[in-house]
Amino acid sequence: MKAFGFLSFGHYGSGTAPGEYGAREALQQAVEIGVGADEIGVNGAYFRVHHFAEQAASPIPLLAAIAAKTSRIEVGTGVIDMRYENPLYLAEEAAALDLLSDQRVAMGISRGSPEPADRGWEAFGYGDSDDAKAANMARTKFARFLSAIRGEEIASADPMQFGPGKKLRVEPHSPGLDRRVWWGAGTAATAEWAAAQGVNMMSSTLLTEATGASFGELQRDQIDRYRAAWRAAGHDWTPRVSVSRSIFPITTNLDDLYFGRRSGGEGDQIGIIDGARSTFGKTYAGEPDDLIEALKADPAVEAADTVLLTIPSQLGVDYNLHILESFASYVAPALGWEANTGGPVTGSAG
Structure with missing residues (x-):
């Protein structure tokens, strides 16, 4: 069985132009979309995190608001930029939210994509002298985050209170949260690295690879290499793998006005990200039957157990x-999806 959720980038404006809304409206509408998605039976509500930009930035309050008004839907991120985070404080917040939501949290984390600010993480108080893109720092902080949520003892206790040699873990602790952590992988190599860490894999909305293969083929190779690395690492549970797609069923005249019928006429795009030639996936838009056939032919959608629909949040609730x-x-049932009636998906069909 496949799961599907929505991925919102949470864009907003200054709120001063006619019809334009600001941060308050964007956040409130995000909660309403999450509540409505839960009622539909959607499996997950996920939010992209960017800093120094007019879009979603601090996800925990938003996820908490959605979790408080829902009962089944998984709430998560796709992804948090670890370069900007205090790993132990993030572990505390994630565990508290997981306990409050009856373990419905999915933490998507990565090194992060290009941000508007030049080395913005330094303004947050973090630096990496080894790498201009701070990839080493992000991975080091991610390892510390994983240690914390796995309940490992990290800090030395006050010997006056506990005696010599006592170590303390981060509190609160939410058992099982570590199996709902994802690494956002932009290459096959980072996918293999994620498998070695023992975390789920969230294939990026773009890949910093361009070999001539289609976006779906590149992602399928990434997924296959991730699962092979997972088996080689000997982990004793089955991970989840997600891909993101822009998918718009054309069922009304308004759908046609906004998106047209693009699934056959628009291909993948090649661009430069962080100095690397990168591949961006195409938009799928068409009649439901056509979408079903196109998505069945997408090798990454076929291989993944979770599909995230990138939604145009600016168009309203x-x-x-x-x-x-x-x-x-009209589309998801033909791909193997069933409405969520009892909580978030907890494993994949390896």
């Missing part, structure tokens, strides 16, 4: 719920 409802009603 009603229209975004219409997209999710259309996908849930």
Whole structure:
């Protein structure tokens, strides 16, 4: 069985132009979309995190608000930029939210994508002298985060209170949260690294690879190499793998006006990200039957157990719920999806 969720980038504006809304409206609408998605039976509500930009930045309050008003849907990120984070404080927040939500949290984390600020993590008080993109720092902090949520004893206790040699773990601790952590992988090599760490893999919305293969083929290779590395590492549980897609079923004239029928006429795109030639996936838009056939032919969608729909959050609550409802009603069942009736998905079909 496949799971599907939505991925929102949480864009907003200054709120001063006619019809434009600001941060307050964007956050409130995100909660409404999450609540509506839960009612539809969507498996997950995930939010991209960017800093120094007019879009979602601090995810925990938003996820807590959605979790408080829902009962089944998984709430998560896709992804948190670890370069900007205090790993132990993030572990405390994630565990507290997981306990409050009855273990419905999925933490997508990565080194992060390009940000508007030049080395913005330094303004947050973090630096990496070894790498201009701070990749080493991000991975070091991620390892510390994993240690914390896995309940490992990290800090030395006050010997006046506990005697010599006592170590303390970060509190609160939420058992099982470590199996709902994802690493956002932009290459096959980082996918293999994620497998070695024992975390789920969230294939990026773009890949910093361009070999001439399609986006779906590149992701399929990434997924296959991740699962092979997972088996080689000898982990004793089955991980989850997600891919993100822009998918718009055309069921109304308004859908046609916004998106047209692009699934056959628009291909992948090649661009430069962080100095590397990168591949961006195409938009799927068309009649439901056509979408079903196109998505079945997508090798990465076929291999992944979780599909995240990137939604146009700027178009408002009603229209975004219409997209999710259309996908849930006309497309997702043919791909092996069943409505969420009892909580988040907890494993994949390896």
